[in-house]
Amino acid sequence: ILNVEQSPQSLHVQEGDSTNFTCSFPSSNFYALHWYRWETAKSPEALFVMTLNGDEKKKGRISATLNTKEGYSYLYIKGSQPEDSATYLCALKMKTSYDKVIFGPGTSLSVIP
Amino acid sequence: DGGITQSPKYLFRKEGQNVTLSCEQNLNHDAMYWYRQDPGQGLRLIYYSQIVNDFQKGDIAEGYSVSREKKESFPLTVTSAQKNPTAFYLCASSIDTTGNSYNEQFFGPGTRLTVL
Numbered sequence: 001i002l003n004v005e006q007s008p009q010s011l012h013v014q015e016g017d018s019t020n021f022t023c024s025f026p027s028s029n030f031y032a033l034h035w036y037r038w039e040t041a042k043s044p045e046a047l048f049v050m051t052l053n054g055d056e057k058k059k060g061r062i063s064a065t066l067n068t069k070e071g072y073s074y075l076y077i078k079g080s081q082p083e084d085s086a087t088y089l090c091a092l093k094m095k096t097s098y099d100k101v102i103f104g105p106g107t108s109l110s111v112i113p
Numbered sequence: 114d115g116g117i118t119q120s121p122k123y124l125f126r127k128e129g130q131n132v133t134l135s136c137e138q139n140l141n142h143d144a145m146y147w148y149r150q151d152p153g154q155g156l157r158l159i160y161y162s163q164i165v166n167d168f169q170k171g172d173i174a175e176g177y178s179v180s181r182e183k184k185e186s187f188p189l190t191v192t193s194a195q196k197n198p199t200a201f202y203l204c205a206s207s208i209d210t211t212g213n214s215y216n217e218q219f220f221g222p223g224t225r226l227t228v229l
Contacts, residue, residue: 006155032215043117044203046217089155093215100171101146101218105155 002027004092004104012110013080020076021107023090028053028068035064035075036089038106044089047075080111116140117221119204124226126191126198134189134224136204145187146205146218149173156203162187191226199228 005024013019023033032051038044048057053068061078077084087106094100117138126132136145144163148156158171162181176195181187187206191198202225205218 004155034217036217043220043222044218045220049215049217051215091156091218100161100169101158103148103156103158 002092002094002102004090004102006088006090006104006107008107009105010108010110012112015080015082015111015113017080017111018076018078019080019109020074021088021109023073023075023104025071025092028071029095030092031095032093033066033073034091034093034101035073036091037086038089039086047088075107077109080109082111082113085109085111117204117206117219119202119221119224121224122222124224126226126228128228129193131190131192132226134191134202134204134226136187136189136221137185138187138206138219138221139185140206140208140219141184142206142208142219143184144207145181146207147171147177147179147187147189148203148205150201150203159189159202198226201225 007022032049034049035047036044037047048064050066055066057064064075066073087108089106091101091103120135146161147159150156157173159177160179162168165181165184168179168181178190201223203223204221207218208216
């Protein structure tokens with residue numbers, strides 16, 4: 001089973017700090033890498049869908065990059081706000097006979113006002 | 114509004130009983146998925162289905178069963194054979210995967226199952 005890893009497991013930052021976390025994977029045999037944000041008491045929601053080596057995506061203060069050759073993706077949050085507090089999941093949509101999706105364990109972010 | 118519904122939100126079951134968790138979507142998505150989350154762990158895939166009347170085992174299918182008789186519905190049965198069923202269960206769906214295999218998943222609100 002392919003292992004998708006995320007680091008750190010949890011993170012506490014002050015409001016206004018910028019932060020980043022990592023999703024790493026051993027194989028590039030996937031269609032896409034997805035980043036999801038999962039806020040407490042809500043459903044996970046997709047942030048970014050990344051497909052190509054060198055992809056960079058941005059949504060407001062949040063951005064992500066993908067490096068398939070070295071097997072990682074970074075998620076950056078600029079000027080963290082309390083509403084950014086959530087668990088951030090990355091997932092790979094694998095190239096298998098059925099399009100299996102493998103999730104990493106997530107990074108839990110707490111932004112302290 | 115389009116979306117995914119799961120019911121019930123909380124479910125209590127006596128040990129040895131089977132229980133079925135409901136998942137319905139009106140997004141016209143072909144693919145549907147069931148995940149389990151345990152404290153401190155990521156989402157683990159139980160079963161997934163790409164089309165009606167077809168489904169595949171995920172990584173932790175033992176003790177679970179599913180059906181996909183309608184496009185909109187993908188119920189999960191937790192059987193008495195599942196040794197540790199207490200967990201949070203999430204259902205998800207995505208657009209047809211055959212032509213656009215990068216499409217993200219849309220999630221329901223989840224069901225928390227507790228075995229007493």
